[in-house]
Amino acid sequence: MTIDTSHGRRARLDQEAVLQAAEALVDRDGYDALTMTSLAAELDARVSSLYNHVANLEDLRALIxxxxxxxxxxxxxxxxxxxxxxxxxxxxxxxxxxxxxxxxxxxxxxxxxxxxxxxxxxxxxxxxxxxxxxxxxxxxxxxxxxxxxxxxxxxxxxxxxxxxxxxxxxxxxxxxxxxxxxxxxxxxxxxxxxxxxxxxxx
Structure with missing residues (x-):
């Protein structure tokens, strides 16, 4: 999932963007492959920034x-x-x-x-x-x-x-x-x- 803007700056994440990226990762690699680390890599973001939008991995899995x-x-x-x-x-x-x-x-x-x-x-x-x-x-x-x-x-x-x-x-x-x-x-x-x-x- 691309999160760069046309100006080269990283787009602001929100819960929907995080959830969509998580779903894409699940679709590709499977539900059990989802981790906060793999999701951060998918979004080219820091793991810590994900916690602004979901409480933890279990919260993210629940949303999915x-x-x-x-x-x-x-x-x-x-x-x-x-x-x-x-x-x-x-x-x-x-x-x-x-x-x-x-x-x-x-x-x-x-x-x-x-x-x-x-x-x-x-x-x-x-x-x-x-x-x-x-x-x-x-x-x-x-x-x-x-x-x-x-x-x-x-x-x-x-x-x-x-x-x-x-x-x-x-x-x-x-x-x-x-x-x-x-x-x-x-x-x-x-x-x-x-x-x-x-x-x-x-």
């Missing part, structure tokens, strides 16, 4: 988690608009995977235990409500929403986290001929959705 969660929520909410029930759950599921594949290290960050639970869960409300709308529209009673939403998330996260971590490797290789990861994910979605939606009939 919160923004990643908020962004995921915005993605799934936008994708789910105009859909309902099982169709909406499938659409939401595909957007969930798309976000994780496009932002694997930020996805890994937001699925770690939250550093700032209050801010994190506030940021998660958009994604939670998008999922709840789909589940409600499938006919489930209010008392079933939380359990059903958690089960759907657990199923999707199980596949997606393995995929973005590289666990499946090259599924077109000689050890797994003909395996289509998209088809596998569709099967995961089918299991998650059919486990939720039939309950509406009872």
């Amino acid at each position: 988690q919160v923004r990643a969660m908020r962004t995921l929520g915005e993605h799934v909410r936008s994708a789910a608009m105009g859909h309902a029930g099982a169709d909406g759950l499938r659409t939401l599921s595909h957007e969930f995977r798309a976000y994780a594949r496009s932002n694997p290290h930020r996805y890994a960050a937001l699925t770690r235990p939250p550093i700032d639970p209050e801010a994190f869960y506030a940021a998660a409300l958009t994604a939670i409500e998008a999922l709840a709308v789909m589940v409600r529209s499938a006919g489930l009673a209010e008392e079933q929403l939380l359990r059903t939403g958690m089960s759907i998330f657990a199923a999707l996260h199980g596949f997606v986290s393995l995929e973005v971590a590289g666990y499946f490797g090259d599924m077109s290789g000689v050890n797994t001929p003909g395996v289509d990861l998209d088809a596998v994910y569709e099967q995961v979605i089918d299991g998650a959705v059919t486990a939720a939606v039939p309950e509406a009939a009872h």
Whole structure:
């Protein structure tokens, strides 16, 4: 990230600039590679100057988690608009995977235990409500929403986290001929959705 002005003077840092640089570093090197020293090098700044904008490394990691969660929520909410029930759950599921594949290290960050639970869960409300709308529209009673939403998330996260971590490797290789990861994910979605939606009939 460049922080020099056109006049050759170092631009003034603020929290947004620090956070954007941290996100760029995470995207490139991974969440665990983020340190105040590596971030200072990214910004061509002194480590001490970073503490004018974030309290410490944990505070910075919390900001990354919160923004990643908020962004995921915005993605799934936008994708789910105009859909309902099982169709909406499938659409939401595909957007969930798309976000994780496009932002694997930020996805890994937001699925770690939250550093700032209050801010994190506030940021998660958009994604939670998008999922709840789909589940409600499938006919489930209010008392079933939380359990059903958690089960759907657990199923999707199980596949997606393995995929973005590289666990499946090259599924077109000689050890797994003909395996289509998209088809596998569709099967995961089918299991998650059919486990939720039939309950509406009872």
